[in-house]
Amino acid sequence: MSLLSEMNQRALDLGVPLSVHLDLTYRCNERCVHCYLDHDDHGEMTTAEITNLLVQLADAGVFFLSLSGGEVFMRRDFFEILEKARQLLFNVKVKTNGVMIREVEAARLRQLGVEQVQISVYSHRPEVHDAITKLPGSLARTIRAVRFLKSQGLKVSLSNVVINANFADQRGVMMLARELGAEYALDPTITPKLDGDTSILALRLPGAELKQIFHNPELVGNVEEFCAAPPPPGEDIMQGFPCSAGHTACYISPYGDVFPCVQFPLPSGNVRRQKFLDIWRHSAQLKQVRSIRAKDLTTCSTCAHVGTCTRCPGLAYMEGNMHGPSSADCEKSFQRTGIPSANMLARGRTRSADALIQINPSPTHLSSATLL
Numbered sequence: 001m002s003l004l005s006e007m008n009q010r011a012l013d014l015g016v017p018l019s020v021h022l023d024l025t026y027r028c029n030e031r032c033v034h035c036y037l038d039h040d041d042h043g044e045m046t047t048a049e050i051t052n053l054l055v056q057l058a059d060a061g062v063f064f065l066s067l068s069g070g071e072v073f074m075r076r077d078f079f080e081i082l083e084k085a086r087q088l089l090f091n092v093k094v095k096t097n098g099v100m101i102r103e104v105e106a107a108r109l110r111q112l113g114v115e116q117v118q119i120s121v122y123s124h125r126p127e128v129h130d131a132i133t134k135l136p137g138s139l140a141r142t143i144r145a146v147r148f149l150k151s152q153g154l155k156v157s158l159s160n161v162v163i164n165a166n167f168a169d170q171r172g173v174m175m176l177a178r179e180l181g182a183e184y185a186l187d188p189t190i191t192p193k194l195d196g197d198t199s200i201l202a203l204r205l206p207g208a209e210l211k212q213i214f215h216n217p218e219l220v221g222n223v224e225e226f227c228a229a230p231p232p233p234g235e236d237i238m239q240g241f242p243c244s245a246g247h248t249a250c251y252i253s254p255y256g257d258v259f260p261c262v263q264f265p266l267p268s269g270n271v272r273r274q275k276f277l278d279i280w281r282h283s284a285q286l287k288q289v290r291s292i293r294a295k296d297l298t299t300c301s302t303c304a305h306v307g308t309c310t311r312c313p314g315l316a317y318m319e320g321n322m323h324g325p326s327s328a329d330c331e332k333s334f335q336r337t338g339i340p341s342a343n344m345l346a347r348g349r350t351r352s353a354d355a356l357i358q359i360n361p362s363p364t365h366l367s368s369a370t371l372l
Helices: 003-014 047-060 078-087 103-111 126-133 138-151 167-180 199-203 207-214 276-282 284-291 313-318 327-337 342-346
Strands: 019-023 064-068 091-096 116-120 156-161 183-187 249-252
Touching: 019 047, 047 078, 047 276, 064 078, 078 091, 103 138, 116 138, 126 138, 138 156, 138 167, 156 167, 167 183, 207 327, 276 284, 313 327, 327 342
Parallel strands: 019 064, 019 249, 064 091, 091 116, 116 156, 156 183
Antiparallel strands: none
């Protein structure tokens, strides 16, 4: 077992929130076509509120801290927040588009000992990347930022969210990452907007293109997934947890709202009204999430993929039932293996979403959120 696996297991045994994703702002200088956020400021936490929260997170046992947004550099107090986080000895990852990073900012990130900077890149071609971000010149500025960061000896990862508009450019982004000396991570997950708008799901890759990703030997180990790894050999799969959300990890919004995960928008408390540790230990919503075992999952408990699926309970929740299937993950499992999931079979599907066979159609049970 790796050290990280041991840490996760120890945190799970002790009920410790090992990892927290904290969005500092939803404001952003880009307007990416696939983004699920509302970019207006509806009352972000102040510098004092965030630094106080960081102390609470440290006291609760948090070790891994991801600072993200929106765009973190839209906050003028970003480095003050980051400095406090490093004083508290968090292992910090910063997620950014890099557009506002210049030599001074790169040097400061290095001085403060950031573990990694993850930068979003959608294409190696400016006309494609800039069309997705809706910010002319953004690719050139982002690449310049990566070079500044690498010159400081920082670890950089290019995060390549893949949608139907940039599918053909994934290899180009991978080659760009190699040229820049950065790691590469591909993410094919598109989620509904926080307000429930599912229109952006039309940007998801169709089944044939997902299959190409999962069967591309160059991408092995480079596809990002939000869920926890399958249970270790010998463990009863049916007694396992669906993922780490709410067990060893959680998400906090710029407004202090606590959720099991950034992809699991189940309101579970607010740190402006309660101490973080009280929410972590006593939230009825988090307790509900923690009570779920694989055996409790509707449909999924009978599925051949139950022990290997990357099923996201947050995506399932957004489809209407946190105990139910996530259609996007059913599609991923199918494209990996060629074996239809129990959910696909229940809906009359024996092929990819590109070639539906309706055995027993029941449209009254479908919503736009359940269709790829």
